[in-house]
Amino acid sequence: MIQRSIKRLSMRALIVDDELGAPTAEGRAARALVQELQGRSIEVIEANSAEDGTAVITADTAIHAVLLDWTLGDDKNHARAKALLQFVRSRNDKIPIFLMAERGEASAIPVEIMEMVDEYIWTLEDTAAFVGGRVAAAIRRYLEIMLPPLAAALMKFSQEYEYSWHTPGHTGGTAFLKSPVGRIFFDYFGENMLRSDLSISVGSLGSLLDHTGPIGEHEKYAARVFGADRTYSVTNGTSMSNRVIFMAAVARDQIALCDRNCHKSIEHSLVMTGAIPTYLVPLRNRYGIIGPIPPNRLDKNAIKAAIKSNPLVTSGIATRAVHSIVTNSTYDGLCYNARRVEELLDPSVDRIHFDEAWYAYARFNPLYRERHAMHGDPKDHKGPTIFATHSTHKLLAALSQASFLHIRDGRSPIPHSRFNESYMLHASTSPLYPIIVSNDITASMMDGPGGPTLTTESIQEAVSFRQTIGRVNREFARKKQWFFKTWNPDTVRVGSRKSAKKVRFEDAPPEVLAADPNCWVLHPKETWHGFGDLEDGYCMLDPIKVSIVTPGVLDKGGLDKKGIPANLVTAYLHYRGVEVEKTTDFTILVLFSIGITKGKWGTLLNALLDFKRDYDNNTSLAVVLPHLTSDYPDVYGGMGLRDLADQMFAQLRESRQTHWLAEAFSTLPTPVLTPNAAFQYLVRDEIEHVPLDKLADRILATSVVPYPPGIPMLMPGESTGPEDGPYLGYLRALAAWDKRFPGFGHDTHGVENRDGVYYVQCLKSGTA
Structure with missing residues (x-):
């Protein structure tokens, strides 16, 4: 046996x-x-x-x-x-x-x-x-x-040892035991996981497509926990959740108001639906961090003007938008006052979709009150229908690909029967049950006191890290030396309104920083955030999304005389086994999820201190980044860490890469075709690969998405603009960097790098 x-x-x-x-x-x-x-x-x-x-x-x-x-x-x-x-x-x-x-x-x-x-x-x-x-x-x-509903049912079923005559073919892992390599797989992942990998034909567990049985009970349970009228469990990530909403809400040639700071899944949604996008452009600051869409751009008159000036809105097309999407929080942790956004958009649209992929925990901590889509009691909701999409695997505890799609019905609701047709277009008929169960467990972890406890611990650890970096920075500053800093207010007000006093951020009581949202609000004209005269209370920085700032950017904007590009620091950290979430020219994003520990961030702090030591000593790259000198000896041989930092910073100044980044993402390209129309040319192969030096004023067949942050700079159907414009200026700066610093190349979706030459897919000349 x-x-x-x-x-x-x-x-x-x-x-x-x-x-x-x-x-x-x-x-x-x-x-x-x-x-x-x-x-x-x-x-x-x-x-x-x-x-x-x-x-x-x-x-x-x-x-x-x-x-x-x-x-x-x-x-x-x-x-x-x-x-x-x-x-x-x-x-x-x-x-x-x-x-x-x-x-x-x-x-x-x-x-x-x-x-x-x-x-x-x-x-x-x-x-x-x-x-x-x-x-x-x-x-x-x-x-x-x-145990929540689905988890209890699945664990009970998997331990009943029933003979199965259905898929999957490994039948609870038995097939793996018949092969030596299969046995390694079985032993690594374990029998419980494999016995939980079941067919959708197991009726006692219900159906993900019909939302019945224990799966249906799981979705009702999650709706209660997350404050929704309806919740759908999703196994193909929030990309699927976003596409499901779009395909249920927007038809061909209908207008959708789209945050330009959107995930690529929104582009895919536009391609699939044939919707006409009218973009809402967010702010950018001196570091290249994407800010909020300012309130004056969400005002009904501004929305009318944006639609009227949209070249894609031609005669015969209804000029009222049917859907809107706003990214909340942003990749860098900027959170809107959701109630205020709803108030601003209410006159212009009947459905508001908040992409909260990185923000599923917000309902469970009072720090974020009213700053997330499912705020308050759903019984009190009036106004537009509200959607929220959550990547429960990102900063909660679900498995990869797990997502929740929440709906709070209001004006112009979409009935379940209609909505589910869109859901079934995208959902797998063979979902992995452990993904769904991980959603069930995540909802249970957030239910009751668990949610506030877990989220508060994350916030407290993030505050501790930020304050420690601040104190270390101050100690070095007293010696007239440099160190990293974190992107947050320099000072906060502590105490009651009448007796409140300003204190340095690193000296503020940690319990106040962890509980008072006013410490994180982007108050008007404050230098630290760099978004100007923003409406007070409109936007807040999420403390758990920590941007570490490297030297080189002036407070007034522009580059200093010396600096340290952040991707060099990231490479140093990577060699020491420290992986970060995102790196831009001068910021490094780290996430304090509910799995963070003091030991984890203490190790990061030590690595940053080590970088300072090796930078100050100009330690040989052969010691600190040996793979560079072995892979590219002609480029990096005999060079020290500070030498490389200086060359990289000089390249940024010379190419004006940070300037072009801000320009490219602060303006809108000219749309010639909808994303859907441009995609048809791609499918028919009526395109050509155009090199960067001949890319001026061409129409794109695909998007151009620089990573990080993974936000489309150019969308399908848009013009690349003139040779001296910001879009080609930014691509030239990236290409020059990639050529000069091998091993530090950029990942830009939609761009093919052939031996140092950038190529982009465009419509053939004269086809549009």
């Missing part, structure tokens, strides 16, 4: 009692209870103090019951036990808690304690067998109620 093993859910209990090892009646009773629980296959974790118990609860979430001695040590006021109870309940409102006390103490237990406790153990009267049975039963109930 082929040997298999499946790991079932274990049961674990924490006992907090300072007399566990004492030769007393209470100590003997406690030890007898430990033995009884172990005899019932319950693993027991012992703690001798409230402090030890707190540490266990913090570090170990696989605790299924807590047994707490009401009288810890000589604490006659029970302050330690009370504090531990409050701590447990602040993190978990479902875990069973047993309070161990003597019967004579019952009348003195406060009501607030009684409300936090599930059962009582009279240590010198109840038998160990009786208490053990009660604890085991409570743990089983807890495990049943803790």
Whole structure:
């Protein structure tokens, strides 16, 4: 018989009692209870103090019951036990808690304690067998109620060992066990995952396409948790979620208001639907960071003017937009006041779509109140229908490709039956169940006190990192030396409005920074954010998205005399096993997700300090980036780290790369065709690959998307503009950089680099 093993859910209990090892009646009773629980296959974790118990609860979430001695040590006021109870309940409102006390103490237990406790153990009267049975039963109930609908159904099904005569062909992993290489795969991923990879024909789990059974219950559960009227679970990422919404909401030749700071999936949506985009252009600052669309560009008169001036809106086309999409938060962490955006767009459109791929956690922390699509109670919603799309795998805990699509019905709602036709156009008929279940688990993790607890920890760690960088920067500044800084306010106001005082960011109370959104708002004309006279309260920086700024950019704009390009720092970090999210000319983005730890960001800080040391010492590249000198000895041989930084910075100044970036993304190209119309030329192969030096005033067949940040600079059907324009100016700067610094080349979607020459797909001359 082929040997298999499946790991079932274990049961674990924490006992907090300072007399566990004492030769007393209470100590003997406690030890007898430990033995009884172990005899019932319950693993027991012992703690001798409230402090030890707190540490266990913090570090170990696989605790299924807590047994707490009401009288810890000589604490006659029970302050330690009370504090531990409050701590447990602040993190978990479902875990069973047993309070161990003597019967004579019952009348003195406060009501607030009684409300936090599930059962009582009279240590010198109840038998160990009786208490053990009660604890085991409570743990089983807890495990049943803790799992959300789909996760519970799938785990139950996968452990019933039914014979299957349906796909997938590996049948719970058995096929892999028949092959040596398959056995390696089986052992690596484990039987639980493979037994959970099931066919959509398993009726007891419901249908992802019909939204029935446990899958349907999972989506209803997620809708409640995320504040939606309807939620759809998606297994092909938020790219699919965005496309589903567009195809359900916008028809050919209808106008869609599109944030120019959009993901490529919005371009795909425009291609698929044949919609006419009218773009809403966001701001850019001196670092090249994409800011918000200013309120005056969302005003009804501005929207009317933008539609009227759109060359694609020809006679016979209805001039009222049917859909709008806004990216919230931006890649760099700028969050709109969603209520204000809705207010501004309300007169112009009946449906507002917030692409919140990087922002699924916002509802679960008061810091982001009203700054996300599903804000407030859905019962109170009036006005346009609201959509939100969440990549639950990005900064929550779901598996890759997991996404949620939320709808709050309002004006011009799309009925489920119609919406689901679009959903089925994009959804797989063979979804991976673990992806859907990871969405279910993520929703459960955010439900109740779990959401605020997890998000607050992320915010606190991000604040600690930012303040530490600020203090280190200040120490070096006192020695007239350089160091990195983080992009956030230089000063914040602390205290009540009447007595508020300005303090340096790094000196502000961390608890204030973690809780007061006013510390993160982009107040008008503040130099640090660089977006000018922005409406106060309109936009806020998300603390968990940390941009590390390298030297080289002046506060007034433009480049300094010396500087350090950020991609050199990123290469240094990569060699040391530190991977970042995004790198621009002078910023490095790191994300403080719910999985962050102090050790993780401490390692990053140490690596930045090491870079400073090696830069100041001009340490040989053969030591700090040896792959460069071995791969390109003629370019980098004999060079030091500071030498390379100086050459790179000089190249940025000479090519004006940062200038062209800001210009290219702050203006709109001239549209000649809709993205859909341009795509038809591509499919018919009525295109040609045009080199950069002949690209002026050509019509693109595909988009040009520089990475980072992965935002389209030119869309299909748009003109590249004149030879001396910003779009070709930016591409020339990128091409010159790639040629001069091999190993540091740019990734620009839509551009083919042939031996150092950029080629772009354009419509054949005279075809449009």
